[in-house]
Amino acid sequence: MAEYTRCTTAIFQLARIVISFHKLMSSMPNPDVLIPAVDLAAFAASLLDAVGVSPAKSKLVAESLAAANLRGVDSHGVQLLPYYIEQLEWGDMDARADGCVVSENGACLLYDGQNGIGQAVAEICCRHAVRIARNHGLSMVVARDSNHFGATAFWAQKISAAGHIGIVMCNASPIVPPWQGREPRVGTNPICMSVPGGEKAWLLDMATTTVAAGRIFKALINGQPSIPSGWAMDSEGLPTTDTQTALKGLLMPLGGYKGSGLALMVEILCAVLSGGAMSTELGGIRIRGKQVRVSQTFISIDIARFLPLDEFHARMGQLIGSIKSTAPAKGYDEVLVAGEPEWRMEQERREAGVPVGPGTWKALCEAADRLSVIVPSVA
Numbered sequence: 001m002a003e004y005t006r007c008t009t010a011i012f013q014l015a016r017i018v019i020s021f022h023k024l025m026s027s028m029p030n031p032d033v034l035i036p037a038v039d040l041a042a043f044a045a046s047l048l049d050a051v052g053v054s055p056a057k058s059k060l061v062a063e064s065l066a067a068a069n070l071r072g073v074d075s076h077g078v079q080l081l082p083y084y085i086e087q088l089e090w091g092d093m094d095a096r097a098d099g100c101v102v103s104e105n106g107a108c109l110l111y112d113g114q115n116g117i118g119q120a121v122a123e124i125c126c127r128h129a130v131r132i133a134r135n136h137g138l139s140m141v142v143a144r145d146s147n148h149f150g151a152t153a154f155w156a157q158k159i160s161a162a163g164h165i166g167i168v169m170c171n172a173s174p175i176v177p178p179w180q181g182r183e184p185r186v187g188t189n190p191i192c193m194s195v196p197g198g199e200k201a202w203l204l205d206m207a208t209t210t211v212a213a214g215r216i217f218k219a220l221i222n223g224q225p226s227i228p229s230g231w232a233m234d235s236e237g238l239p240t241t242d243t244q245t246a247l248k249g250l251l252m253p254l255g256g257y258k259g260s261g262l263a264l265m266v267e268i269l270c271a272v273l274s275g276g277a278m279s280t281e282l283g284g285i286r287i288r289g290k291q292v293r294v295s296q297t298f299i300s301i302d303i304a305r306f307l308p309l310d311e312f313h314a315r316m317g318q319l320i321g322s323i324k325s326t327a328p329a330k331g332y333d334e335v336l337v338a339g340e341p342e343w344r345m346e347q348e349r350r351e352a353g354v355p356v357g358p359g360t361w362k363a364l365c366e367a368a369d370r371l372s373v374i375v376p377s378v379a
């Protein structure tokens with residue numbers, strides 16, 4: 001009898017240990033999956049193919065998303081794909097539309113995106129921008145009725161890859177109040193400028209809010225209950241660090257009224273000028289039954305019209321050198337220039353692979369399952 005009691009006690013203890021271990025494991029966040037960028041892009045392209053996007057457009061969108069992940073800008077990487085797929089399946093975005101030139105006058109071109117895929121519209125607009133700047137020294141291409149085009153840097157880099165300075169902006173769904181307001185009126189309206197020049201290059205790509213909205217969605221998708229202070233406000237306009245409250249609330253304009261001013265500048269140069277949707281007229285990638293209707297502006301500057309290229313690059317080197325030689329403030333090892341954190345991350349991720357958050361990976365796998373797409377193996 002004593003032997004029997006000892007045995008059952010041991011079994012109960014073992015069961016308790018197994019249950020607590022299981023509870024511990026399930027309470028721990030799942031780790032990121034690690035995948036080479038080319039495999040990630042191929043997976044993203046297959047998902048888009050499966051919802052009827054042409055292979056060329058699928059490849060372009062997939063490349064733009066994987067490029068953002070490579071640079072560490074995960075808010076604008078494959079995390080966006082499930083929303084793009086939903087937009088396509090609901091008919092809120094038209095995979096077949098290519099858009100058309102509305103007018104071209106000297107250095108100015110107006111494009112109608114016709115609700116086509118944002119990346120496809122942006123690719124065409126970048127080509128027009130570089131072509132026109134080669135003729136005129138400068139160009140400004142403004143697209144209306146476009147869709148989300150991912151990270152702005154991808155497009156400004158297309159222009160700088162052609163040897164020009166690229167400036168790209170877009171308006172976005174209204175989730176930001178003007179400074180001192182508590183109702184959304186503008187988007188996170190990013191501004192990006194890319195200067196060519198290898199080591200002496202400079203690439204600023206920033207939302208006009210403290211952070212892009214996707215950073216808060218990344219926290220939500222991957223089960224992070226809180227976000228850093230200064231990112232968002234609740235619906236009363238008071239600062240919050242709670243992820244859920246932030247998503248029901250508003251994003252914080254960058255640096256107070258200055259961010260509001262920059263967001264309006266973008267809204268004017270994109271939406272007012274294009275004749276497209278403005279402010280609260282826009283939809284959003286997470287809103288169904290409504291077209292997004294963003295406007296995007298692409299500026300190309302032919303450096304050689306101002307200064308011999310060698311001289312420009314020497315002067316850029318001098319400027320960047322001067323910035324980087326600044327003695328670091330207490331608590332820092334060095335001074336960085338815009339673009340540097342992402343270039344370093346890209347080098348790292350090219351070697352180690354791209355980490356994809358567990359929530360994002362789950363959403364991609366669910367879409368793959370539903371669309372009968374093969375999921376690549378991951379570490």
Ligand SMILES: NC(=O)c1ccc[n+]([C@@H]2O[C@H](COP(=O)([O-])OP(=O)(O)OC[C@H]3O[C@@H](n4cnc5c(N)ncnc54)[C@H](O)[C@@H]3O)[C@@H](O)[C@H]2O)c1
Pocket residue numbers: 073075076148149150151152153170171172188189190191192203204205206207208209210211212213215335336337338339340341342
């Ligand atoms: N398509 C859209 O509708 C949309 C809207 C908003 C934002 N976005 C995108 O969101 C992405 C993220 O934007 P964000 O504002 O959160 O970016 P961020 O705050 O991470 O970085 C902004 C810029 O600051 C630079 N930077 C970062 N640390 C630095 C340092 N220590 N020293 C010097 N420079 C430094 C970066 O190189 C980058 O150019 C961007 O790619 C943007 O285009 C897209």
